[in-house]
Amino acid sequence: MDHFQYRDGVLHAEDIPLPRIAEEIGTPVYVYSRATLERHAQVFRDALKDVPKKHIAFAIKCNPNLGVLRVLARQGYGADVVSGGELERALAAGMAAEDIVFSGVGKTRAELAQGLDRGIGQFNIEHEPEGVALAEIAAAKETTAQAVLRVNPDVDAGTHAKISTGKAENKFGVGIDVAPAIFDRLAGLPGLKMRGVALHIGSQLTSLAPLEAAFERVGRLIADLRAAGHSITHVDLGGGLGVPYRPEDNPPSPADYGAMVARVTKDWDVTLMFEPGRVIAGNTGVLLTEVLWVKPGASHPFVIVDAAMNDLARPALYDAYHDFVAVEPNGEKMTASIVGPVCETGDTFARDRVIDAVKSGDLAAFRTAGAYGATMASTYNSRSLVPEVLVDGDRYITVADRIAAGTIMAAERVPDWIE
Numbered sequence: 001m002d003h004f005q006y007r008d009g010v011l012h013a014e015d016i017p018l019p020r021i022a023e024e025i026g027t028p029v030y031v032y033s034r035a036t037l038e039r040h041a042q043v044f045r046d047a048l049k050d051v052p053k054k055h056i057a058f059a060i061k062c063n064p065n066l067g068v069l070r071v072l073a074r075q076g077y078g079a080d081v082v083s084g085g086e087l088e089r090a091l092a093a094g095m096a097a098e099d100i101v102f103s104g105v106g107k108t109r110a111e112l113a114q115g116l117d118r119g120i121g122q123f124n125i126e127h128e129p130e131g132v133a134l135a136e137i138a139a140a141k142e143t144t145a146q147a148v149l150r151v152n153p154d155v156d157a158g159t160h161a162k163i164s165t166g167k168a169e170n171k172f173g174v175g176i177d178v179a180p181a182i183f184d185r186l187a188g189l190p191g192l193k194m195r196g197v198a199l200h201i202g203s204q205l206t207s208l209a210p211l212e213a214a215f216e217r218v219g220r221l222i223a224d225l226r227a228a229g230h231s232i233t234h235v236d237l238g239g240g241l242g243v244p245y246r247p248e249d250n251p252p253s254p255a256d257y258g259a260m261v262a263r264v265t266k267d268w269d270v271t272l273m274f275e276p277g278r279v280i281a282g283n284t285g286v287l288l289t290e291v292l293w294v295k296p297g298a299s300h301p302f303v304i305v306d307a308a309m310n311d312l313a314r315p316a317l318y319d320a321y322h323d324f325v326a327v328e329p330n331g332e333k334m335t336a337s338i339v340g341p342v343c344e345t346g347d348t349f350a351r352d353r354v355i356d357a358v359k360s361g362d363l364a365a366f367r368t369a370g371a372y373g374a375t376m377a378s379t380y381n382s383r384s385l386v387p388e389v390l391v392d393g394d395r396y397i398t399v400a401d402r403i404a405a406g407t408i409m410a411a412e413r414v415p416d417w418i419e
């Protein structure tokens with residue numbers, strides 16, 4: 001259930017008719033619902049009611065919008081960040097430093113130092129040299145970094161290859177077989193407090209089985225580490241829960257996930273950490289767009305919209321499906337390919353799909369665009385960076401401004417050594 005519903009034949013975001021936002025902000029534009037975001041944050045937390053000690057860190061890579069982050073901060077969420085930039089955004093949104101987890105396979109020394117200076121709660125170490133570097137930097141600052149070791153459990157998450165992260169051939173974490181020895185060496189370093197392990201096997205998971213298999217492997221690793229004399233107080237289970245993109249999709253619910261987690265981890269006696277992204281933000285946003293033209297095609301017409309692959313990259317990158325609906329449907333259907341203005345054939349949102357009948361000038365929305373939407377936008381083709389608004393009841397705020405197409409930044413200039 002989300003708060004994008006039809007009223008009197010017009011799609012609304014909470015109490016605001018989408019044509020009003022199109023009129024006032026222009027299109028394309030991302031529209032988020034605060035009520036949906038809060039509901040998802042509560043549903044996910046409630047699903048973990050049988051987990052006694054827990055910390056939820058929103059994976060802000062999926063939606064680093066400051067308004068979105070502020071809403072989640074007020075819900076008691078921390079942040080899972082993967083860059084110094086994300087770290088600063090989480091703090092700017094009001095998240096407490098100790099509630100921030102720093103993940104990522106390629107943190108720079110400068111980013112490790114930044115995390116220490118900011119006093120973040122946990123570093124998720126991806127391999128031994130990173131842990132050694134963190135220990136050195138922390139010791140030099142006469143501080144101690146709280147850290148966990150990310151392990152790669154070698155399970156197939158059954159998701160798209162580009163967003164699968166828990167197979168041995170993926171770049172993430174250390175093999176679970178070599179983890180005890182690496183943990184042992186890192187635990188002996190001054191400047192580092194190794195307090196547990198982390199894993200994250202992939203995104204948009206539509207089955208709990210691979211997660212359960214991975215958690216069971218981690219359970220055995222915890223026992224081995226404790227047997228070797230280590231104190232294991234924190235285990236970070238990552239994120240990855242999928243959301244329905246197609247009407248017929250039926251991914252496991254947060255409640256199913258929470259029940260599985262509580263069952264598998266009941267004897268672990270640790271603080272469990274979670275890094276959900278998509279399941280919190282996916283259905284909280286739509287990409288509102290205007291139909292520019294309907295152009296005849298070889299088999300079916302092309303619906304050319306003013307949003308493009310630079311605004312919503314998922315279809316071009318992962319052949320992802322986003323539902324496309326008319327904002328004021330007339331009850332008729334048409335078969336069409338939905339494309340954007342960018343000059344490559346990859347700028348295709350849907351091929352030969354049955355959709356609401358639309359014509360030039362109509363408004364339409366791509367649904368389930370609140371995660372990995374605006375955050376992956378670019379200015380390809382020198383198009384403006386897509387703006388975002390956050391709706392709250394009958395009001396909304398613009399929480400990111402468009403970088404206008406053709407803007408020339410102050411630091412940009414033609415080098416004077418080019419004749």
Ligand SMILES: Cc1ncc(COP(=O)(O)O)c(C=O)c1O
Pocket residue numbers: 059062080103104165200202203204238239240241275276277278279
């Ligand atoms: C380390 C880590 N944690 C959390 C997430 C969030 O994943 P999702 O949006 O699938 O919940 C990701 C992305 O997949 C990730 O790489």
Ligand SMILES: N[C@@H](CCCC[NH3+])C(=O)O
Pocket residue numbers: 061163203204314318371372
């Ligand atoms: N960007 C991907 C998800 C990446 C997950 C990051 N760990 C998507 O849109 O589905």
